[in-house]
Amino acid sequence: MPPDVDASGSSSPDPSLPNLEQLMIAYQEGDAAAAKSLIDVLSSRLYSFFSSEMGSRSHADDMLQEAWLRIHRVRHTYRPGAPVLPWMYAIARRVRVDHYRRRRRIERREIASEALQDISVHTRQPEQEPLFQQLVAPLPEAQREVLTLLKVNGLSIEEVARATSTTAGAVKQKVHRAYNRLRAVLQARTLPQLDKRGEP
Amino acid sequence: MTCRDFEHFLIPYVNGADIPEEARSHFAACERCRDLAAALRASGSTAAPSARQLAEIKSAILTDLKAVKPLVSAGVLIPALLSVVIMVITAGVLDLGTAGWRAMNLDQTIAVFTSLAAFSGLLTVLLSRQIVPGSRVLISARITVLLLLGMMGGIFATLFHPHPESTFVATGLVCLRIGLAGAIAAGAFCWLILRRGAILDQVATGALTGALAGLGGLAILEIFCPNPNVYHILVWHLGSTAASVIAGTLVGVVSGYLSGRLSRFRQPFSKT
Numbered sequence: 001m002p003p004d005v006d007a008s009g010s011s012s013p014d015p016s017l018p019n020l021e022q023l024m025i026a027y028q029e030g031d032a033a034a035a036k037s038l039i040d041v042l043s044s045r046l047y048s049f050f051s052s053e054m055g056s057r058s059h060a061d062d063m064l065q066e067a068w069l070r071i072h073r074v075r076h077t078y079r080p081g082a083p084v085l086p087w088m089y090a091i092a093r094r095v096r097v098d099h100y101r102r103r104r105r106i107e108r109r110e111i112a113s114e115a116l117q118d119i120s121v122h123t124r125q126p127e128q129e130p131l132f133q134q135l136v137a138p139l140p141e142a143q144r145e146v147l148t149l150l151k152v153n154g155l156s157i158e159e160v161a162r163a164t165s166t167t168a169g170a171v172k173q174k175v176h177r178a179y180n181r182l183r184a185v186l187q188a189r190t191l192p193q194l195d196k197r198g199e200p
Numbered sequence: 201m202t203c204r205d206f207e208h209f210l211i212p213y214v215n216g217a218d219i220p221e222e223a224r225s226h227f228a229a230c231e232r233c234r235d236l237a238a239a240l241r242a243s244g245s246t247a248a249p250s251a252r253q254l255a256e257i258k259s260a261i262l263t264d265l266k267a268v269k270p271l272v273s274a275g276v277l278i279p280a281l282l283s284v285v286i287m288v289i290t291a292g293v294l295d296l297g298t299a300g301w302r303a304m305n306l307d308q309t310i311a312v313f314t315s316l317a318a319f320s321g322l323l324t325v326l327l328s329r330q331i332v333p334g335s336r337v338l339i340s341a342r343i344t345v346l347l348l349l350g351m352m353g354g355i356f357a358t359l360f361h362p363h364p365e366s367t368f369v370a371t372g373l374v375c376l377r378i379g380l381a382g383a384i385a386a387g388a389f390c391w392l393i394l395r396r397g398a399i400l401d402q403v404a405t406g407a408l409t410g411a412l413a414g415l416g417g418l419a420i421l422e423i424f425c426p427n428p429n430v431y432h433i434l435v436w437h438l439g440s441t442a443a444s445v446i447a448g449t450l451v452g453v454v455s456g457y458l459s460g461r462l463s464r465f466r467q468p469f470s471k472t
Contacts, residue, residue: 028267028268028270029267030265030266030267030268032262032265035258035261035262035265036258036262039254039257039258039261040254043249043254043257044248044249047247047248047249048247048248051247057247060247060249061249061253064249064253064257065253065256065257068257068260068261069260070398072261072264074333074397074398075268076268076269076270076271077270077271077331077332077333077397077398078270079270079271079273079332080270082332082334082335083334085334086333086334087332087333087334088333088334089334090333090334090400091333091398091400093400094400094401098459131242132240132242134242135239135240135242147211150211151211151214151215151240154215157208161336161337162334162335162336162337163334165335165337165400165401165404166337166340167337167338167339167340172207172208175207176204176207179207179210179236182236182239182240183232183235183236186235186236186239
């Protein structure tokens with residue numbers, strides 16, 4: 001049965017997920033089984049979050065390791081009763097920002113020293129990206145991030161707001177702007193096809 | 201229902217959630233929304249971490265696994281931060297005296313100190329959330345800081361008046377030094393509390409801490425300094441708060457830059 005969605009666009013919790021809050025509390029108490037379960041359940045979500053933006057598997061691998069390192073280091077900041085996913089994605093988002101900045105610094109240095117031979121390894125290859133990433137590629141970073149968290153990672157508006165340290169209203173505004181831009185992009189793609197069909 | 205109303209249901213619908221009948225009717229009738237939904241059905245990344253990598257992460261985490269005490273609740277953090285600021289203000293007032301408090305009339309006293317207390321309360325609430333990832337955001341750090349400086353400036357400009365002053369810079373520098381000393385002390389003690397949490401956005405945390413510390417310095421000045429000249433208060437008293445916000449922001453920028461640069465040296469897991 002599909003999950004219900006209320007008027008705010010928030011869907012009910014994913015029934016396929018185990019009780020993450022209980023697992024987090026057990027993890028804080030030093031329970032090894034809970035730690036393993038959390039890693040099993042959440043790593044694929046984190047990995048898709050990282051690979052959705054960076055495109056490269058090696059970057060996603062690095063960020064996944066760094067994310068778990070940080071989650072482990074600040075696990076005491078999880079407050080029992082609070083939703084786990086926004087807490088985790090807020091940390092993952094910071095990992096991604098730091099990684100992106102570091103990568104840009106390295107790329108700038110490589111370009112400066114004219115070490116351009118292997119630049120193709122680091123640059124994004126749109127033709128190899130999943131369709132959703134190709135679709136949202138024309139959007140600004142903030143809009144792309146919000147849509148990815150909603151669509152690919154399945155978070156609600158409220159969870160995205162918490163994960164991105166903003167208000168639900170601001171998230172809705174970004175989503176609205178993203179949709180407007182996507183509509184314009186889709187229309188621009190459709191028009192030439194219609195023109196071609198209209199040719200004698 | 202308009203297209204904008206339907207936007208709330210678009211991704212849940214694309215992801216297979218049940219949507220209300222009204223939204224369903226709009227979808228059936230609206231080509232624009234159907235086109236967008238069809239595009240959004242595009243699959244996202246299906247990449248998954250390797251079993252070997254997961255095993256390495258588990259091994260590294262289990263090696264270091266021990267019970268941790270959860271961070272204290274906001275009910276403890278907020279009074280702790282407020283106590284630090286009050287302690288610094290008390291120390292400053294004991295050292296410098298209360299000539300400023302005595303020189304103010306009732307309206308000025310109520311307006312200035314009520315605003316200082318309200319903003320201090322707001323800043324401690326925001327800071328207590330800032331160090332817990334995934335907390336609900338009430339108001340952005342940038343808006344809070346602008347609101348604080350704007351409103352305090354407005355209150356001073358309304359309730360105080362210009363007075364001739366022959367030593368504007370000399371007396372002003374004394375006040376600036378006192379305000380900044382109070383802010384540095386309050387900021388340092390607040391940091392000792394805040395570092396127990398997870399500071400993800402160093403710039404916002406730095407700006408908010410600078411603002412709270414700056415309010416501590418401003419409170420000391422309002423209690424101590426009897427100078428009623430509005431320009432003196434705006435430039436040197438409120439200026440010390442603005443300087444504290446800028447200093448806090450800069451500390452956040454530098455700390456963010458350094459933590460980003462140093463994080464690659466903290467990788468405990470081997471490369472796959």
